[in-house]
Amino acid sequence: MPEIAIATEKLTRQFGELTAVDGVDLQVESGQFFGFLGPNGAGKSTTIKMLTGLLVPTAGRVSLLGIDFAKHPVEVKRQIGVVPEGMGLFERLTAPEYLEFVGRMYGLDKPTTRKRSEELLEFMRLADRSKTLIADYSHGMQKKLALAAAVIHGPRILFLDEPFEGVDALAAGALKELLGRMTDRGVTIFLTSHVLEIVERLCSHVAIIKRGQLVAQGSMEQLRAGVPSTEGQTLTLEDIFLSVVGEGAERPQVEELTWLT
């Protein structure tokens, strides 16, 4: 039986009256490239924050690699890498300084940290900006650095919140290749993105959240099977997403903007 990398039971988070995440049960197997989708405000970021220890659940349980997050947070954090919403960078450090800081926080020794930092900065094409403060980086460069920091300690699970946002096509291609290789080696990747084409191309499994509740979960084939289609039609992830999320959703009425069209 394959190892379960990420498991949640009745994961719930409330903000006052609002229930942002409502009893989510997730199961992600080791080595899966898992896409987590949902419309704006559906609860994606709240869920990923709870999975990475940045937010305390109101109820429910998170376990990563079989370890209970609430009971052993340090042990769990040692195994995971995160590119959070906002990236979590110390902007007054340079990229090598930041990677050194992160490496040391994960307990890597100095030579290992330095060697990995150099390799990562070369790979991310940031090596020639090694003396520039992170504050002076472009958004895409900051994203690449955040990704480098998330993998410097060799995590077994990688959480990526919109990892390709603002990253140029060249770098995005290299990153996708890197992430693909990581899953080949058994690393589990949990990714949120609004770009459905990226998720469709990269992810083997997908979950869709709507108004705080999971409305679909499974492999692409399982999701396709769950959505009605005409004979011979191959549903894209966008078709599935619109079918699952679109039901009952209030779509903007273009007809109302008559003065524009």
Next chain:
Amino acid sequence: MADVRADAPANGTAGEPARSELPDLAEQLRLVAWLRWRSLRNGLRNKNRRLDLLGMIVSGLFSSVLVIGIAVALFFGTKYIFDVHHEHYLGLLFLALLVWWQLFPILMAGFAPQFSFKSLLRFPLNFSTFYLVGLAYGLADAAAVAALIWMGAIVAGTLASQASAAPATLLVCILFATLNVTMERLLGAWLEKLLSKRRSREALFGIFILFMVSLQFLNPLLQKHGREVKAAIHAVLPYLWLLPSSFAGDFVARASAGQWSAGLLELLGLLVYVLLFNWLLWRRYTKLYAGEELSEGIAPAAKENRFASEDVDDTDSLGFLPPQVGAVFRKELRYLKRNSFLFFSLVIPPLMVFFFSMQIAGAHSGPFRKGISPDMFFPGMMAYLVLILIAPSYNSFAHESRGIQTYFMSPVRFREILLGKNLMTVVIVFVELVLCVILVGVRVGFPSAPVLLATLMAMIFSVVGQLTIANWSSISFPKKMDFGKMQGQRNSGMSVFLMFGVQLGLGGISALILFSGRWTGSPWLPAQLFTVLGAAAIGGYFASLDSLTQLAEAKKEVLIETLCR
């Protein structure tokens, strides 16, 4: 598809842009004022912002007292000048206004809120409106408002002494205000290119701090070299006639004496200045209006060495510390070096020791003729040192910004993070302490051994005791701050309240214990008491770290939300 043309709006058919009339100049100005007002008002929805507004009102009241005080002085000064017929001094008043109006905004620019009126360019403003909005922004500046109030005082002073000269003063003040606001905007536009770079801003701020500190030495220097300074000013005065302030003052002086023909020349001189600077600003804004970006120069991309040799050193100078504590300490050190405000503030304590030693310690001819003995001076200076250096610890996550997430994502307990940060504070206090002890020793002389030891033990008690409370404050009442900025860069109201309360309490206890040696006739008693208290403070500090780690976990959402905003 619906027949959109059937529902087309009255002021434009569907598929065509609506051709509504653009708002007139007054309406556009009103809209800009409304925008600024809504920005301020919406900011107050947040509880912390409301507390900040309270702080702004309090500081505004203090500033108002200062501005009104100077206005009263200018009123009586102007009245006196007319009463004793020394109208040739009026130019100096206008010179002071000119210097204030031009210098203050430049110095404040490094840490003033950045709200560029250029962002309005995306709207269909006509150029005249754009130009006037630019000037209006200049008039809304704190320095300009103060200067306008002071000009009002000058006009009132003229009216009170020689009403016939008041129209001339009023005319000159209007022209002088126009000149100043134009000049300030022009200088501002020129400086924007410089100030758009963070390093330049921070350097400017550093100069400002050093300038403010050096002002402390002005009084002693004037006491010593007052006559020479006065003579030097008199020697320079004749050469100031070409300045617009001299034209302004001389016109009023001549008008009051009825020499209108000579006065008109002065007025013409002032007008030339007004027209010249308006022409220059018009040219500048024309480029800006056309879309040329004048403030954000792109630095040439210098090819950097990929990895400097310093990065290849694998020996860890902080190897004796747990790696996480060492990492946080190293990061704090780098932040300190790059935060010009904090970095320059480290220069202040030794300078203050030097300054106070000149003023009140030792025997000299100042107000403290007998001087204060080293036994009194040394503990006082050390209390001041602690007061200054511990203050940032009450909001120690202020500059982390989004980096706070890294702390919570990393496999560390918060105690390591607090230890790394507190270690940095202790090192700073230690270095400053050594510097100040040497300085006090040289300038005033060392205190007696019991007082020296008691003071050092008191510092351990005070610093370690405060760090425990400051850690709690940092986690419970965080407030984000920006590098190289001062305006709006205050700790949260609660942490300020806490800091003053704790420092007053600890200061009172320490003073009582220090005096207990005199009262009981046991000179070593304070040192013994402080040693016990210091040990207790250290024990309490380490005992608190686990509780604070739990508190940080409970408060992490507030911390992340506040600092990542």
